Amino acid sequence: MIVAIIGAESTGKSTLATALAERVRTLAGLRCTWVPEHLRRWCDERGRTPRADEQASIADAQAAAIDAAAAAHDVVIADTTPLMTAVYSRMLFGDDSLVADAIAFQRRCAVTLLTALDLPWEPDGLQRDGEHVREPVDGHLRALLSTHGLGWSVVAGRGPARADAALDALSPLLAARGADLRARLAVRNADPSAARWTCVRCDDPGCEHRSWRLARGGA
Numbered sequence: 001m002i003v004a005i006i007g008a009e010s011t012g013k014s015t016l017a018t019a020l021a022e023r024v025r026t027l028a029g030l031r032c033t034w035v036p037e038h039l040r041r042w043c044d045e046r047g048r049t050p051r052a053d054e055q056a057s058i059a060d061a062q063a064a065a066i067d068a069a070a071a072a073h074d075v076v077i078a079d080t081t082p083l084m085t086a087v088y089s090r091m092l093f094g095d096d097s098l099v100a101d102a103i104a105f106q107r108r109c110a111v112t113l114l115t116a117l118d119l120p121w122e123p124d125g126l127q128r129d130g131e132h133v134r135e136p137v138d139g140h141l142r143a144l145l146s147t148h149g150l151g152w153s154v155v156a157g158r159g160p161a162r163a164d165a166a167l168d169a170l171s172p173l174l175a176a177r178g179a180d181l182r183a184r185l186a187v188r189n190a191d192p193s194a195a196r197w198t199c200v201r202c203d204d205p206g207c208e209h210r211s212w213r214l215a216r217g218g219a
Contacts, residue, residue, distance in 0.1 A: 001074060001075045001076070001110045001173065001177065002066060002070055002076050002078055002108060002109045002110055003020070003075065003076065003077045003078065003109065003110060003111055003113065003170060004078050004080075004081045004083075004106065004109040004111070004112045004113065005017050005020075005077065005078060005079055005080065005113045005115065005155075005166075006080060006081060006083055006084055006112060006113070006114055006115070006141055007114055007115030007116075007137075007138070007141070008115070008117060008133070008134035008135070008137040008138045008141075009121075009133065009134060009137070010119065010120075010121045010122050010131075010134070011115035011116065011117060011119055011134070012115055012119050012162060013037070013079050013080060013115055014036065014037065014040075014079050015162075016113075016115065016155065016162055016163060016166060017034040017035075017036075017077045017078070017079040018034055019160075019162075019163040020034070020077050020163055020166050020167065020170075021033060021034040021075075021077045023163055023167055024075050024077070024167075024170070024174065027167070027179070027181060028075075028174045028177075028179035028180075028181065029179060029180070030073075030074040030075050030174070030177065030179060031072075031073045031074040031075070032073060032074060032075040032076070032077065033069050033072075033073045033075075033076060033077070034076070034077040034078070034079060035062075035065050035066050035069050035076060035077070035078050035079060036079050037062070037079045037080045037084075038058055038061045038062040038065060039058055039062075039080070039084075039085070042058055042061075052089065052092075052093040052095060055085055055088070055089045055093070055095070055098060056097075056098060058085050059082035059085035059086065059098055059101070059102065060082075062078075062080065062081060062082055062085065063081070063082050063105050066078045066081065074177065075174075075177075078109070081102070081105055081106060081109065082098065082101060082102040082105050082106075083102040083103070083105070083106050083141070083144065084141075085098060085102065086098040086099045086101075086102035086103075086144070087137060087140045087141055087144065088137075090140060091133075091136065091137065091140060099144065102144075103144065103148045103150070106145075106148075106150055107150065110173055111153065111169060111170060111173060112145065112150060112151065112152040112153070113152070113153055113154075113155045113166055113169060114138075114141060114142070114145075114152045114153065114154050114155065115154075115155055115156075115162075116154050116155060116156035117134050117135065117138055118156050118157070118158075119158065121134065153166075153169040155169065
């Protein structure tokens with residue numbers, strides 16, 4: 001079971017991946033690990049960002065690392081997938097050649113978690129281009145997922161609340177794999193305000209997807 005965490009820069013993907021992996025191990029009793037973003041190590045080792053011709057190998061390395069982890073674990077939390085590389089290749093170099101393979105990999109993921117833009121932007125070395133790119137990256141991700149019929153769950157909140165929201169999205173899948181989450185559900189259900197999903201207009205999770213499509217002229 002591969003859990004994909006994708007999202008714009010400085011939206012807490014790495015922090016969420018580590019926290020979520022720990023919660024799945026502790027609460028669900030499953031063999032769970034997380035796979036870090038290959039691009040971060042690549043940039044640290046070379047002291048620069050990749051060129052257009054180096055994007056494909058980065059995407060391949062990310063996929064290979066996730067597959068290797070999946071071979072030895074029940075659940076793998078992936079801190080980004082090849083889809084992120086495809087989005088940046090499109091935005092920075094006008095290159096869509098990585099999209100097809102990235103979408104094919106994304107279809108293999110049991111769930112896609114999209115990190116919301118509700119955290120403050122923070123600098124983090126070579127990888128980050130600035131707060132101004134977060135909304136365009138988020139838009140490209142949503143457009144690709146929507147165009148190719150791939151669902152996603154938006155994960156928002158700060159601190160433990162963000163990991164709680166992610167675990168809520170995973171709970172049905174974990175339960176289907178034999179995880180006993182009754183104790184957690186009892187605690188959560190005892191506090192209706194914590195379990196209630198809200199947006200600026202209503203408490204329907206589906207409206208987040210619909211409002212995004214409507215804003216872009218969709219149905």
